[in-house]
Amino acid sequence: MSSAIHVQIRREPAAAVIELHGDVNSDGEAAVKGAYEQVTADGASTVLLDLSHTQYINTSGISVLITVAMTAKKAGNVILVAGASPHYKKVFDLVRFSSFVTMFDTEAEALASLG
Amino acid sequence: MSSAIHVQIRREPAAAVIELHGDVNSDGEAAVKGAYEQVTADGASTVLLDLSHTQYINTSGISVLITVAMTAKKAGNVILVAGASPHYKKVFDLVRFSSFVTMFDTEAEALASLG
């Protein structure tokens, strides 16, 4: 009954952007991993996860984000996360997810940081 | 626990406008009647009930509106109703409340009708 996740992929000059729409929970694993694989196969080495279009992230969803960030790190790619609400930023800080990926308030700030 | 009704009164050249905010239910009787009495005591003979700021009207709330419309009719005053959502317009039609008061989509249309 959840509003299933769907991803939208965009290529910006500095990074591939994966927008997460709907609920970020355990059901989203295949979609988020698939999007990461697609953009890196297309040559992106910097990937921005845009959370500004999701209203609901649970800890199973955070596990999905960790898995993707870990895969990226292993492959020498860069993962940025943008658009989390103040509440989810607090949760990311609590579990220390924000110590392992770079967080930005907005996609624009994230892209600007890439110079 | 309901978000209690509160009324806002405005004087337009053609009518006194009573904006209903919050829930229009049985608890709102004193507030809506009081507002009607105030504006008519202040000399208004045309009163516009603006429902565009309420999300919730139940049939007890409709009874309150009927009571005020009836009081107005008796006193020879005119009551207009504006701003009901399509759903509540349907409900007003069902119970035939809309046969007894003149309904407008917006306050602007209601005021314009007064010439």
Added chain:
Amino acid sequence: MRTIELKIPSETGYEKLAMTLAEQCARIMGFSDSRVEDVKTAVSEACINAVEHGNASDVTTKVFVTMTMDDDRLAIDVADEGRSGPPPTEVRTPDLEAQFAGFETPGGMGLFVIKALVDEADFVEPELGFGSQFRMVIHLEPKETPA
């Protein structure tokens, strides 16, 4: 089929919890926005009747709401503890002429509105074994494809 049960205090205002829950169930099933509004109003009126009539506003009583989500229909049962006798056997059409003329107190619109908004609405045998149980059924129209 999925069943959701809610128990709320017998106090006006708390019907809004049932409305929101019914709204969510209706949205999950893929009902259109306008049908969702119909469901919300019907649930609200049924709960208020359960509070004011069925439970005679006795704060020690509860209102029991059960939503049954099926492929093509949503059933919503609203049960009360029957503190004011048996439920009505027929639904009166409100007479607004009489109400506007001052011959009748404004009111008596709830059951009539519910009947007009949902596909089925009837008092049924109470599953609690006592009190009254009012069942409303709303059919999912073929065009309202589930999300």
Added chain:
Amino acid sequence: MRTIELKIPSETGYEKLAMTLAEQCARIMGFSDSRVEDVKTAVSEACINAVEHGNASDVTTKVFVTMTMDDDRLAIDVADEGRSGPPPTEVRTPDLEAQFAGFETPGGMGLFVIKALVDEADFVEPELGFGSQFRMVIHLEPKETPA
């Protein structure tokens, strides 16, 4: 004091019904927006644990959510049918170093996050007489004046 009870299917996704209900209760009590978000996340995680661990995702089981609204605190109990043994007696801090290094499967954050977000969170004696019951309490801060 007001009590609201909700019974939902043991299926992920349905925790959102409990979240919305808890949100409404918290708003009625006058909790701030940020506290309402804390409540929603805590309820969601507790319900998912009840579904996945407590009820082992058995679709014949239910999750029972009780909200108790007091003047100065909201208590939310989430009960399950205990299909996978007793609940944990302590809460582990998730080790993200180990998870990022691939030594541990990502996860194990739910109870830790709940504990951090609410004022009290503990497994208590189950009122159902079986299964597990997890109680969360959130205090209304003096500045959060009820509406």
